[in-house]
Amino acid sequence: MTQQTSKVALVTGGSRGIGRATVLRLAQDGYDVAFCYQSDEEAARQLEKEVETLGRRVLARRADVCDSAAVRELVSGTEQALGPIDAAVTAAGITRDNPLVMMADEEWHQVLDVNLNGVYNLCRASVFSMMKRRTGVIVNISSVAGVYGNATQTNYSASKAGIIGFSRALAKEVGRYGIRANVVAPGFIDTDMTSSLSGSVREKALETIPLGRLGQAEEVADMVSYLVSDRAAYVTGAVLQIDGGITI
Amino acid sequence: MSDVYEERMAQIKEIVCDILEIEEDEVTETSLFKEDHDADSLRAIEILARLEKEFSISIDQSELGRMVNLKAVYEVVEGAPRA
Numbered sequence: 001m002t003q004q005t006s007k008v009a010l011v012t013g014g015s016r017g018i019g020r021a022t023v024l025r026l027a028q029d030g031y032d033v034a035f036c037y038q039s040d041e042e043a044a045r046q047l048e049k050e051v052e053t054l055g056r057r058v059l060a061r062r063a064d065v066c067d068s069a070a071v072r073e074l075v076s077g078t079e080q081a082l083g084p085i086d087a088a089v090t091a092a093g094i095t096r097d098n099p100l101v102m103m104a105d106e107e108w109h110q111v112l113d114v115n116l117n118g119v120y121n122l123c124r125a126s127v128f129s130m131m132k133r134r135t136g137v138i139v140n141i142s143s144v145a146g147v148y149g150n151a152t153q154t155n156y157s158a159s160k161a162g163i164i165g166f167s168r169a170l171a172k173e174v175g176r177y178g179i180r181a182n183v184v185a186p187g188f189i190d191t192d193m194t195s196s197l198s199g200s201v202r203e204k205a206l207e208t209i210p211l212g213r214l215g216q217a218e219e220v221a222d223m224v225s226y227l228v229s230d231r232a233a234y235v236t237g238a239v240l241q242i243d244g245g246i247t248i
Numbered sequence: 249m250s251d252v253y254e255e256r257m258a259q260i261k262e263i264v265c266d267i268l269e270i271e272e273d274e275v276t277e278t279s280l281f282k283e284d285h286d287a288d289s290l291r292a293i294e295i296l297a298r299l300e301k302e303f304s305i306s307i308d309q310s311e312l313g314r315m316v317n318l319k320a321v322y323e324v325v326e327g328a329p330r331a
Contacts, residue, residue: 128309132297173290 006056008082009228010075011035012065012122013092015044017191018141021217022089023047025225027056031087034078036063038092057082065092065118068125075125087137087228088126090119090163095193097152108155115159119166123181127170131177137228138181140167141220144243147185160185164239171237180236182227187243190214210245253322260321263302267294277319299325306331 009026013019014035020043023035033051037044037060044060051058059081063070078085094114096107119140130136145153146160164183171181188194188205194214197205206212223242226232241247257277265272268287281287292315296307299321305328315321 125309128293131293132300177293 007031007086008078008084009033009087009089010078010085010122010126011089011091012063012118013037013090014060015040015047017091017193018186018189018217018220019089019091020047021221022091022224024050024054025218025221026087026089026228027051027054027058029225029229030056032057032082034059034061034074034082034085036061036065036074036092038062038064065090065121066113068121071118071121072125075122075129079129084129084133085126086135087139088122088130089139089141089224089228090122091141092118093141093143093159093193095153095156095196097156099152100154103155111155112159112162115156116162116166119163123166123170127174127179130179131174134178136179138167138170138179139224139227140181140183141224142167142183142185142239144185144187144241144247147239147241148247167239168237175236180227180232182232182235182237183239184220184223184227185239185241185243186215186220187241187246188214189217189220191217205246208246209243210248213244215242215244256325257318257322259302260299260325261318263298264295264318264321267291267298275318277322278317280317282316295321300328300331303328304331305329 009031011019011023014023015037023033027033033056048058048060059078061074063074065071092114094111096111098107123138140163142163143160145157146164149157167181167183220242223240261272265275268281268285268291270285282289292312295315296312300307303325307324307328311324315324
């Protein structure tokens with residue numbers, strides 16, 4: 001087994017959007033990176049190659065973040081292949097937008113399951129080893145929808161607000177074990193998730209963003225990079241918004 | 249009780265009392281860390297980590313909830329695989 005010299009990060013929802021940008025950014029920062037993906041195997045393989053090109057070790061696994069046993073296996077597989085996890089980042093997320101009055105039970109449960117239970121599953125599985133080693137960083141990706149709410153997104157907003165409460169409670173719980181837990185709350189970021197929005201919704205959103213543009217996934221990844229680094233050694237339980245000023 | 253049991257239990261007792269900051273004569277094999285000794289339930293992770301190191305074993309996360317008194321900790325240690 002290769003002697004571990006670099007830090008190890010695990011990212012959920014790593015093959016696309018903010019997760020993908022985070023995988024690449026952390027690899028550039030010198031992390032060996034494991035990530036899981038749900039559906040896009042081709043994108044995952046491509047990303048694996050890009051991380052290897054950066055000279056870092058990489059592990060890509062298909063895993064459903066809603067499945068606690070699968071997430072436990074993902075964590076133990078990462079630890080066996082790359083070493084103990086120093087940074088855990090939860091970026092897996094979905095939307096199933098509908099006005100509440102028209103929302104199907106399935107739409108509610110799917111979003112809560114992936115966005116919130118997925119965070120619980122990864123954090124629960126990875127914090128055990130972090131607590132034993134008395135070191136580790138967790139960054140959970142929420143959304144400004146979780147801070148302020150979005151019409152037609154009661155499910156998404158509830159899940160993202162849940163992530164904030166969860167992360168603050170966890171930060172209080174594990175701080176004395178040398179572990180930090182923070183939240184990044186992006187606004188409109190140019191990813192597959194927002195590309196499915198209709199043209200009129202995008203135009204309307206752009207009008208309300210003081211900086212006049214959508215954010216880039218790489219900009220969110222930069223914030224994650226900061227939070228997992230020692231530059232943020234005194235930052236825990238924080239909710240950092242990156243939204244072009246949309247919530248001002 | 250065998251000498252092996254007594255010896256191992258004494259080692260476990262010493263570790264637990266050191267972490268929970270309680271006197272060894274205050275704790276029995278069945279007194280509860282949390283309810284009887286005012287221990288923070290999260291201290292179980294520190295006990296677990298020290299036991300793993302001391303006995304070169306690997307204790308599963310699912311065992312944390314069982315580790316409520318010395319007797320249970322002893323059983324967890326006995327059932328744990330070598331690291």
